[in-house]
Amino acid sequence: MELDTICAISTPLGLGGIGIIRISGKHALLIGESIFRSKKNIQRIKPYHLHHGYIVSSQGEIIDEVLVSYMPSPGSYTGEDVFEINCHGGPVVVQKILKEVISKGARLAQAGEFTMRAFLNGKMDLSQAEAVCELISSKSEAAMHIASKKLHGALKKKIDNIKQGLEHIMAQLLAHMDFEEEIDIDYLEIKQKTSDLLDETTRLIKNHDHYSVFVQGAKVVLCGEVNAGKSSILNAILGRERAIVTPVPGTTRDYIEDTINIHGIPTKIIDTAGIRTSDDEIEIIGVNKGRELIKEGDIICLIFDVSSEPSQEVIDLINLKPKDKIICVANKIDLPTHKKISSLLKELEKKGIDIVYTCAKTGEHIDRLVNTIGHKLLGRGIEPPEGDIVPNIRQAENLKQAKQELNDFIRSLDQGVEIDLIYTHLESASRYLSEITGEISTEDVLDKVFSNFCIGK
Numbered sequence: 277m278e279l280d281t282i283c284a285i286s287t288p289l290g291l292g293g294i295g296i297i298r299i300s301g302k303h304a305l306l307i308g309e310s311i312f313r314s315k316k317n318i319q320r321i322k323p324y325h326l327h328h329g330y331i332v333s334s335q336g337e338i339i340d341e342v343l344v345s346y347m348p349s350p351g352s353y354t355g356e357d358v359f360e361i362n363c364h365g366g367p368v369v370v371q372k373i374l375k376e377v378i379s380k381g382a383r384l385a386q387a388g389e390f391t392m393r394a395f396l397n398g399k400m401d402l403s404q405a406e407a408v409c410e411l412i413s414s415k416s417e418a419a420m421h422i423a424s425k426k427l428h429g430a431l432k433k434k435i436d437n438i439k440q441g442l443e444h445i446m447a448q449l450l451a452h453m454d455f456e457e458e459i460d461i462d463y464l465e466i467k468q469k470t471s472d473l474l475d476e477t478t479r480l481i482k483n484h485d486h487y488s489v490f491v492q493g494a495k496v497v498l499c500g501e502v503n504a505g506k507s508s509i510l511n512a513i514l515g516r517e518r519a520i521v522t523p524v525p526g527t528t529r530d531y532i533e534d535t536i537n538i539h540g541i542p543t544k545i546i547d548t549a550g551i552r553t554s555d556d557e558i559e560i561i562g563v564n565k566g567r568e569l570i571k572e573g574d575i576i577c578l579i580f581d582v583s584s585e586p587s588q589e590v591i592d593l594i595n596l597k598p599k600d601k602i603i604c605v606a607n608k609i610d611l612p613t614h615k616k617i618s619s620l621l622k623e624l625e626k627k628g629i630d631i632v633y634t635c636a637k638t639g640e641h642i643d644r645l646v647n648t649i650g651h652k653l654l655g656r657g658i659e660p661p662e663g664d665i666v667p668n669i670r671q672a673e674n675l676k677q678a679k680q681e682l683n684d685f686i687r688s689l690d691q692g693v694e695i696d697l698i699y700t701h702l703e704s705a706s707r708y709l710s711e712i713t714g715e716i717s718t719e720d721v722l723d724k725v726f727s728n729f730c731i732g733k
């Protein structure tokens with residue numbers, strides 16, 4: 277099937293130093309040459325060279341002074357003929373050049389279409405293609421390392437190794453099924469080899485569970501009594517006046533969020549409206565939204581003003597989350613502690629809930645709160661991965677299915693089920709692994725993967 281020629285702006289829209297328009301496909305050079313006038317009057321554009329000149333409209337008007345390059349198939353990003361135009365980065369200029377390219381017969385690319393073509397042309401496997409998107413959208417250095425490792429093919433290599441191991445076992449089993457009389461199989465050896473592959477699969481799944489927080493980021497919700505100091509704590513964590521703080525209870529009515537980096541994890545801190553019964557329509561919506569956010573949050577910080585009596589409504593919020601997801605913050609420690617708060621804190625401590633004592637007004641112990649959040653997100657002692665392979669959600673899902681098949685195979689082997697009947701577990705495991713690298717892929721999977729991309733990549 278011959279694909280049409282596609283084009284897109286590959287740099288972010290807006291004011292910038294340069295803008296890049298990329299054209300890929302059979303007619304890329306023809307289209308590029310038709311709108312380019314070389315300064316030196318060269319006849320043909322030389323591959324892998326930068327040429328200085330102008331983009332000229334069909335009416336002969338010079339649109340911009342540019343540098344262009346041509347990368348013929350297969351030595352280009354997409355594996356097709358690629359023509360790139362570097363122009364001045366204003367949005368009007370790049371859009372005008374793009375229009376000119378389209379008028380010459382190119383079609384506007386869809387999200388991820390350049391990378392999809394690179395994948396279809398065998399320039400990269402599916403896990404590398406996904407890594408391109410992960411690299412572009414990485415919000416922390418750790419996320420960048422994780423993506424870059426996969427971009428260089430580390431996951432593909434690992435998956436190929438496991439698959440090779442599986443194929444080896446399958447070959448042994450096939451030989452036995454075909455020539456039962458002559459070729460015996462060593463059940464213990466087969467079991468051992470399968471267990472080893474199972475362990476490798478499990479390790480990759482664990483890496484996903486432990487480390488994908490570096491990629492996806494985390495949500496921390498600040499909630500509690502009105503006037504407890506939630507907004508002051510948000511400001512103290514961020515180190516700037518993000519939220520309005522006043523002595524009036526009910527100051528925050530809508531939620532406010534901002535992202536900071538905690539121990540390498542992009543963490544969204546969300547300040548919510550204080551929990552109380554109210555007649556104010558806006559405040560009621562805010563309080564309900566707060567409750568929803570508590571459910572979504574990876575961690576909630578339940579904030580109390582130590583100087584005043586805690587309400588049952590706020591204490592009950594503890595039941596909305598498992599206790600390892602809760603940090604109790606006892607704020608305003610510069611003021612005398614209310615009796616009921618003392619006994620409440622003792623009770624919570626007994627339940628094993630982490631308690632941090634802070635004074636948001638002066639910023640005292642806010643660092644402890646941030647550290648406690650970091651430890652909770654990572655588990656004590658877990659460092660950001662260096663050089664570890666961290667599968668994304670789709671990849672982890674496939675690994676889990678492969679793991680299930682391997683487990684089923686080992687169990688059936690132990691039970692003495694006939695080889696003919698359990699061989700299919702290994703076939704299925706291998707198929708799930710092939711879907712990770714895209715060796716086997718459906719249009720659905722590809723659509724899902726590439727729709728997450730930005731246009732122009």
Ligand SMILES: Nc1nc2c(ncn2[C@@H]2O[C@H](COP(=O)(O)OP(=O)(O)OP(=O)(O)O)[C@@H](O)[C@H]2O)c(=O)[nH]1
Nearest residue numbers: 502503504505506507508526527528550608636637
């Ligand atoms: N003494 C003392 N006052 C504090 C402390 N933290 C916050 N406050 C004060 O408590 C009042 C309420 O603070 P906010 O941060 O607005 O509290 P909030 O929980 O966001 O309040 P609402 O948005 O109304 O629910 C303000 O006057 C703050 O200056 C603290 O540690 N010590």
Ligand SMILES: [Mg+2]
Nearest residue numbers: 506507527528
């Ligand atoms: Mg507030």
